[in-house]
Amino acid sequence: xxxIRIVGGERLKGTIRISGAKNAxxxxxxxxxxxxxxxTLHGMPRLADVALLARILGNxxxxxxxxxxxxxxxxxxxQTYKLxxxxxxxTTAPYEMVARMRASFWVLAPLLARCGEAKVSLPGGCAIGxxxxxxxxxxxxxxxxxxxxxxxxxxxxxxxxxKGNRIHLAKVSVGATHNALMAAVLAEGDTEIVNAAREPExxxxxxxxxxxxxxxxxxxxxxxxxxxxxxxxxxxxxVLPDRIETGTYAMAAAITGGDIFLxxxxxxxxxxxxxxxxxxxxxxxxETGGLRVCRNGHGLEAVSVETQPFPGFPTDLQxxxxxxxxxxxxxxxxxxxxxxxxxxxxxxxxxxGARIDLRGDTALVHGVNxxxxxxxxxxxxxxSVSLIIAGLAAQGETTIGRVYHLDRGFDRLExxxxxxxxxxxxxxx
Ligand SMILES: CC(=O)N[C@H]1[C@@H](OP(=O)(O)OP(=O)(O)OC[C@H]2O[C@@H](n3ccc(=O)[nH]c3=O)[C@H](O)[C@@H]2O)O[C@H](CO)[C@@H](O)[C@@H]1O
Ligand SMILES: C=C(OP(=O)(O)O)C(=O)O
Numbered sequence: 054x055x056x057i058r059i060v061g062g063e064r065l066k067g068t069i070r071i072s073g074a075k076n077a078x079x080x081x082x083x084x085x086x087x088x089x090x091x092x093t094l095h096g097m098p099r100l101a102d103v104a105l106l107a108r109i110l111g112n113x114x115x116x117x118x119x120x121x122x123x124x125x126x127x128x129x130x131x132q133t134y135k136l137x138x139x140x141x142x143x144t145t146a147p148y149e150m151v152a153r154m155r156a157s158f159w160v161l162a163p164l165l166a167r168c169g170e171a172k173v174s175l176p177g178g179c180a181i182g183x184x185x186x187x188x189x190x191x192x193x194x195x196x197x198x199x200x201x202x203x204x205x206x207x208x209x210x211x212x213x214x215x216k217g218n219r220i221h222l223a224k225v226s227v228g229a230t231h232n233a234l235m236a237a238v239l240a241e242g243d244t245e246i247v248n249a250a251r252e253p254e255x256x257x258x259x260x261x262x263x264x265x266x267x268x269x270x271x272x273x274x275x276x277x278x279x280x281x282x283x284x285x286x287x288x289x290x291x292v293l294p295d296r297i298e299t300g301t302y303a304m305a306a307a308i309t310g311g312d313i314f315l316x317x318x319x320x321x322x323x324x325x326x327x328x329x330x331x332x333x334x335x336x337x338x339x340e341t342g343g344l345r346v347c348r349n350g351h352g353l354e355a356v357s358v359e360t361q362p363f364p365g366f367p368t369d370l371q372x373x374x375x376x377x378x379x380x381x382x383x384x385x386x387x388x389x390x391x392x393x394x395x396x397x398x399x400x401x402x403x404x405x406g407a408r409i410d411l412r413g414d415t416a417l418v419h420g421v422n423x424x425x426x427x428x429x430x431x432x433x434x435x436x437s438v439s440l441i442i443a444g445l446a447a448q449g450e451t452t453i454g455r456v457y458h459l460d461r462g463f464d465r466l467e468x469x470x471x472x473x474x475x476x477x478x479x480x481x482x
Contacts, residue, residue: 057453057467059444060476061426065311067473069302071318071343072098072464073131073292076369077254079156080231081261081292082106085115085136086163087239088265090287096131097292098464101457102154107134109150109157113164114142131292131464141168148174148205154461158186159228162236165198165209172208181433182392188222188229195220196233196240217242217281225250225362230277231258237279238267246277252363253322257293264288296322298463300370301438303327303346304377305470307335308446312347313473320344325366329374332356333381355383355420360391372398372439378418379407379443385418398436401429405443405451426451431458438463445475452480 073096082103085092097103097119107117120133144164151157151174164171175186190200190207196215201208217240220233230250235258237244249255251273259272265288268280299318306313307330320327320339327337327344334351337344355378360368368391378385379402389395396416399409404427408419426449431437437458444451453459456479459466467477 054454055456055482056480057441057456057459058478058480059426059441059451059453061424061445061447061449061451063309063445063474063476065306065309065313065445065470065473065475068314068316069469069473070316071294071299074098074254074257074295074297075100075102075462076227076297077257077293078103079106080159080254080258081290082110082134082136083156083159083163084235084258084261084265085110086113086138086141086160087167087235088285088287089139091135091137092265092287093289094134094136095289095291097134098131098295100462100464101460102156102462105150105154106157109146109160110136112143112147112150113160114138114140144168144171146171146173151175152177155184155228158189159231159235161189161207161209162193162232165193165211166215166236166239169212169214170210172206174206181395184392188224188226189232192220192222192229192233193236196236196244215240217244217279219245219247222246222248227252227255230255234259234262234269234277234279237281238262238269238285239283240281242281244279244281246279247275249275249277250362251275253293253296261288261290264290294319294322297367297369297435299323299344300326300367301373301442302469303330303337303344304373305442305445306346307333307348307353308377308380308442310348310350311473312345312349314340314343314345316343318344323367325364326370326374329356329358329366333377353377353381353420355381355385355418357386359388362391368392368395369435371395372435373442375399375409375416375418376402376439376442379405379421379424380446381418381420383420385420386415387418388415390414397432398439401432401436401440402443404429405447407443423448425449428452428454431455434458434462438466441466445470
């Protein structure tokens with residue numbers, strides 16, 4: 054299994070181009086199931102999750118082609134995917150594939166909406182909590198679907214089509230909002246989705262659905278109003294820049310006392326995280342075409358955060374902020390309110406010399422003077438990248454195992470960091 058090796062201590066300087074967001078690209082690809090015409094997605098990131106989802110969609114009959122694939126053509130602007138679901142050949146999403154990725158569960162609604170039936174394995178994804186799907190099922194039931202659970206599969210049926218209704222999501226859920234929205238656009242009549250997730254990736258999906266002919270109002274708010282249409286058509290859409298990748302490289306710049314321009318980053322997608330960074334003493338400012346993050350000579354101050362649905366501090370940046378806080382002055386309180394088991398990085402950061410006490414849903418990070426390199430193990434996607442951030446600042450060599458977690462969600466990570474002066478490479482084996 055591959056490992057990543059970092060020799061820490063280099064100040065990162067230069068430009069990092071932000072890729073299209075994984076968490077937008079995946080539901081956008083799935084939206085291709087809703088039409089028999091071609092959906093063209095520009096700015097797609099090169100990620101293992103994208104490749105796996107392309108295979109899953111292929112199983113259902115989606116023809117997926119990638120343009121601009123030759124070396125050099127797509128390095129800055131991502132890839133262009135053309136997805137055409139002229140005919141759905143299979144409405145079953147098998148366990149072997151869905152169990153590896155959370156987002157693949159979102160094929161449930163479009164398959165059901167278009168074909169009147171779907172059989173989808175319960176999902177996998179990062180092991181960061183129990184991650185139930187009750188809200189997804191309640192939403193589809195509200196639109197008239199019959200749902201049954203059998204041998205690890207959700208079997209959903211709506212032979213006479215879905216009917217618009219009021220869907221009240223008891224808890225804010227990104228995935229349940231995606232599923233509810235993709236079902237509602239082809240349901241007969243009007244649907245109101247109340248307490249919808251306001252994450253920018255939900256807005257990106259909604260904008261793409263509108264380009265495909267859907268009628269949606271309230272995009273970006275917690276109440277989405279959908280007027281069902283009988284069919285959708287093809288469209289072209291550019292994937293939103295990745296706010297989690299943006300925040301991750303911002304923290305890498307901060308921990309190394311570096312100066313990085315994040316090209317294509319959009320501040321409004323992660324205001325709360327940028328505010329937290331500024332409170333640590335890091336300079337963050339908007340420049341034409343992106344964001345600059347630098348820390349010149351100042352020490353880092355401890356800051357406390359609590360993860361919350363958008364526009365709050367994102368859970369997908371919690372591990373990275375914790376890495377940054379390891380060398381800050383004072384004690385930082387990091388409270389995780391979204392997932393009950395998202396502190397797997399704590400014991401690995403401790404191997405690098407971090408001092409962190411865990412108290413239920415809160416981690417108390419006591420800043421230390423410096424970190425020292427060590428072998429560590431990636432446990433999930435964002436935990437892995439928190440180890441990269443810590444390794445960049447640690448003295449000596451850090452090796453990180455199980456890097457397949459990183460490849461799920463970070464497009465050419467080593468190359469991007471190496472271009473800014475990091476000593477980082479991948480050891481095959
Ligand atoms: C591919 C993708 O976009 N993944 C993101 C998505 O995951 P995902 O869509 O799985 O996360 P949700 O927003 O659904 O989860 C939020 C909370 O709701 C709970 N819940 C969710 C559904 C449900 O039916 N019942 C229920 O109780 C979850 O256990 C969790 O505690 O949003 C998360 C929260 O921003 C991010 O961390 C993930 O990176
Ligand atoms: C938790 C994440 O991904 P997934 O929902 O696919 O497990 C993530 O992107 O941080």
